[in-house]
Amino acid sequence: MTYAVRSATVRFGPALALDDVTVEVPGGSVVAVVGGDGAGKSTLLRALVGEVPLDGGTTEAPPKQRIGYLPASSGSWAALTVTQNIDFVARIYGLADDELTARRAELLDRASLTAAADRPAAQLSGGMRRKLGFVMAIVHRPALLILDEPTTGIDPVSRIDLWRLASEAAASGAAVLMSTTYLDEAERAAHLVVLDSGRVLVQGAYDQVRAGFAGVVTQTDQAVRAEWAWRRGRVLHEYWPGSDPPAGTTTVAADLEDIVVALSLARYHAVPS
Amino acid sequence: MTDVLLRAARVTRRFGAFTAVDDVSMQVQPGEVVGLLGANGAGKTTLIRMLLGLIAVTSGRVELLGGPPDRERRRRLGYVPQGLGLYGDLTVRENLSFSARAYGTAEPALPPALARHAGVLVRELPLGAQRQVAFLAALAHSPDVLVLDEPTSGVDVLARAALWDTIRAQAERGTGVLVTTHYMQEAQQCDRLLLMADGRLVAQGSEADIVGSTRAVAVRTGDWARAFAALNAAGVPVMLAGRAIRVANADPAELAVVLQAAGIQASLEPVPATIEERMLVLARGEKVS
Numbered sequence: 001m002t003y004a005v006r007s008a009t010v011r012f013g014p015a016l017a018l019d020d021v022t023v024e025v026p027g028g029s030v031v032a033v034v035g036g037d038g039a040g041k042s043t044l045l046r047a048l049v050g051e052v053p054l055d056g057g058t059t060e061a062p063p064k065q066r067i068g069y070l071p072a073s074s075g076s077w078a079a080l081t082v083t084q085n086i087d088f089v090a091r092i093y094g095l096a097d098d099e100l101t102a103r104r105a106e107l108l109d110r111a112s113l114t115a116a117a118d119r120p121a122a123q124l125s126g127g128m129r130r131k132l133g134f135v136m137a138i139v140h141r142p143a144l145l146i147l148d149e150p151t152t153g154i155d156p157v158s159r160i161d162l163w164r165l166a167s168e169a170a171a172s173g174a175a176v177l178m179s180t181t182y183l184d185e186a187e188r189a190a191h192l193v194v195l196d197s198g199r200v201l202v203q204g205a206y207d208q209v210r211a212g213f214a215g216v217v218t219q220t221d222q223a224v225r226a227e228w229a230w231r232r233g234r235v236l237h238e239y240w241p242g243s244d245p246p247a248g249t250t251t252v253a254a255d256l257e258d259i260v261v262a263l264s265l266a267r268y269h270a271v272p273s
Numbered sequence: 274m275t276d277v278l279l280r281a282a283r284v285t286r287r288f289g290a291f292t293a294v295d296d297v298s299m300q301v302q303p304g305e306v307v308g309l310l311g312a313n314g315a316g317k318t319t320l321i322r323m324l325l326g327l328i329a330v331t332s333g334r335v336e337l338l339g340g341p342p343d344r345e346r347r348r349r350l351g352y353v354p355q356g357l358g359l360y361g362d363l364t365v366r367e368n369l370s371f372s373a374r375a376y377g378t379a380e381p382a383l384p385p386a387l388a389r390h391a392g393v394l395v396r397e398l399p400l401g402a403q404r405q406v407a408f409l410a411a412l413a414h415s416p417d418v419l420v421l422d423e424p425t426s427g428v429d430v431l432a433r434a435a436l437w438d439t440i441r442a443q444a445e446r447g448t449g450v451l452v453t454t455h456y457m458q459e460a461q462q463c464d465r466l467l468l469m470a471d472g473r474l475v476a477q478g479s480e481a482d483i484v485g486s487t488r489a490v491a492v493r494t495g496d497w498a499r500a501f502a503a504l505n506a507a508g509v510p511v512m513l514a515g516r517a518i519r520v521a522n523a524d525p526a527e528l529a530v531v532l533q534a535a536g537i538q539a540s541l542e543p544v545p546a547t548i549e550e551r552m553l554v555l556a557r558g559e560k561v562s
Contacts, residue, residue: 028498030513036429037400125313153355153426155313156455156549157556160512167513168505171498181426184457188514196429206515230434231441233462257458260430268431 002026002060003144003175005048009056010040010198017043019198020057024191025144025175030166032189033179034260040198041179042072045146048177061144065093068142068174072149075133078122082113082132085121086139093140107135111165127158134165138174145169147178151185163188183256194260201263206256213259215241215266218249227269230261241266277302277336278418278449279324284333286319293319295472296333301418301449306440308463309453310483310548312556316472317453321420324451325352338417348376351416351448355423357407361396365406368395369413376414383409401432408439419443419450425459437462457548468548470555480548487546487554490525492518492532494539503535504528510553521550522559 003025010018018040025031025048033041046052048061049069061067076085083104090100108114111131121129130150138145147166151159163185170176170190178189186192186206193203202209218238223229224246229238237252238245239262245251254262279301286294294316301307311317322328323335326342338346352358359368365387373380383391387405390398395406404425411419424440425433440462444450454460461480468476468483476483494500497516504511504520509528512519520528525541532539546554 036432039429127313153423154455155311156457156552157312159455160510160549160553163513164505164511167501167511170513171501171505173498181428182456182458183430188512190515230431231437231462234441234464257430261434264429264431 001062001143001175003048003062003177004060005044005054005057006059007057008044008047008054008059010043010047010052011055016198018047021195021198021200022057023177023193023200023203025177027143027175028170028173029190030170030176030178030188031191031193032186033177033193033195034181034183034186035179035195035201036181038197039195041195042148043198044195045069045148045177045179048144049146062142065140066143068137068140068145070130070133070137070147070150072152074121074129076121076129076136079120081118081120082108082124083117085132086135089136090139095139103139107139110168111135112161125158127154127161130154130158130162131165134162138165138169141172141174143174145174145176147176149179149181152181159185183260187256192256194263196264196267201260201267209256209259210254213254213262215239215262216245217252217254217258217262218245219252220249228265230265232257237261239265278338279420279451280334280336281320281324282334282336284320284323284335285331286316286323286328287331292472294323297469297472297474298333299467299474299477301451303417303447303449304444305464306444306450306452306462308460308466309451309469310455310460310466310552311469312552314471315469317469318422319472320469321422321451321453325350325420348414349417351411351414351419353404353407353411353419353421353424355426357403359395359403359407359410362394364392364394365398366391368406369410372410373413378414381409381413401428404428404432404436408436412439412443417448419448421450421452423454423456424452426456433459460548466548468552468555470552475555476551483548484546484551487522487551488543489519489521489546489550490523490528491542491544492520492528492539493542494518494532494537496537499535500532500537500539503531503537507531510550510557512550519544519550521546522554 006022008018008021035041086104150162166176194201219235223236223238229236277300281297281299284297309317323330370380425436466483510521
């Protein structure tokens with residue numbers, strides 16, 4: 001089963017939050033949406049969940065009770081314990097008795113939260129709280145799992161844990177759509193979507209995105225055209241969209257960071273300000 | 274001018290029975306950008322708070338600009354905390370005036386991107402713009418030392434590149450920069466890295482030095498979902514990377530047994546670990562063979 005938003009447009013007053021965006025999320029895979037603050041990531045996710053009405057385009061999503069959604073905010077109740085949080089959500093979906101007990105134990109174990117089962121959510125670390133939110137989003141085995149920045153601001157070890165949990169959901173057949181501000185995380189997804197100001201800058205498998213990238217990136221100490229250069233450690237990288245770089249410059253294999261910066265610059269310079 | 278801007282010499286900090294920082298020695302010199310890495314609870318924030326003189330050491334010595342981190346030396350420090358340290362109920366201009374007066378320096382000019390927000394309350398700005406304001410406030414007094422906690426979290430790539438330009442420009446004029454980050458591509462922007470785990474400094478140097486001898490195994494198979502499930506059930510630290518599976522600090526022969534038992538055909542290739550995988554191995558308390 002593949003879920004999707006097609007040609008989606010969303011306006012908030014005069015602002016265009018999504019501009020003709022098409023993203024497909026096939027069952028059994030992780031699709032990552034990457035972009036900065038205000039790129040439209042949350043709007044895209046919320047549109048697929050049905051929380052934001054479209055001004056144009058269509059969505060294909062399962063019924064609400066087959067969707068799991070971890071919002072960018074906490075996703076749990078601070079005063080309830082880990083167990084109470086899970087049970088509350090599980091009962092809404094009709095889980096009870098032995099089935100609930102078994103499911104809760106399984107999820108706590110997979111998220112390494114068993115030892116924290118009786119702790120109020122308020123007393124969890126940021127990473128543990130995100131894992132609790134994740135568990136609450138998948139307790140009913142959703143067909144479509146939507147995760148809004150599950151890993152922003154949490155430490156790398158918890159990030160790897162969350163990534164493993166999302167992979168696990170995909171391995172058992174769920175369609176997983178997650179947003180992230182980390183490009184290295186997007187590189188790991190089966191399919192990545194780069195959003196910029198409500199539009200798709202580029203999308204595909206990481207290898208496709210790299211193969212489809214046009215132009216050349218060079219490495220230099222002194223940029224020829226400062227407006228096409230950006231910082232990578234002690235050196236600068238510079239993008240040559242159409243023309244060849246001058247003789248004697250060093251070409252580098254562009255990684256996702258380079259590609260996203262280069263395409264952002266190309267778009268930025270193409271739009272008259 | 275001293276050659277070491279920030280120094281910790283065998284520094285330990287205990288909170289009751291808990292040792293948050295355990296015998297750590299490190300330094301930051303003029304013109305270098307040093308990245309401080311570690312999981313939550315590794316002791317990064319406690320170390321920084323001691324270096325800045327915000328909490329006392331239990332034992333050992335910290336030096337800021339060649340002496341104790343007192344108020345006079347802190348005037349030459351720029352600090353951008355993760356929470357940015359701005360006043361949400363003040364405008365951009367008011368925030369900058371406030372910090373300029375606190376440091377006894379002239380109010381910084383606003384770059385074009387921020388000029389149109391001058392009269393806007395900081396809490397009404399997008400996160401990226403708030404970060405720019407926090408940077409301006411921290412840099413207005415031309416500090417000799419800059420300490421940045423997760424400087425570009427949540428910022429888009431262009432804004433991030435611009436912030437790193439600013440950080441590099443500071444380093445080039447001789448400022449020493451200490452950056453904590455969870456973001457591995459940001460770690461690659463640093464000249465030198467320090468890795469903390471359980472309060473101790475466990476590795477330092479380049480990315481290769483941090484990874485050390487930790488290896489990972491890349492598992493490639495036509496049926497990644499079943500392979501992932503089988504390895505995950507066996508309790509090894511699996512990670513999905515596209516359609517491949519990575520396992521940190523694993524023995525390929527042992528993985529082959531697990532996959533064979535599940536009837537899965539796969540190729541197993543030992544590869545260098547990433548910094549994140551090294552941190553995962555540390556967090557799991559595993560020994561690296």
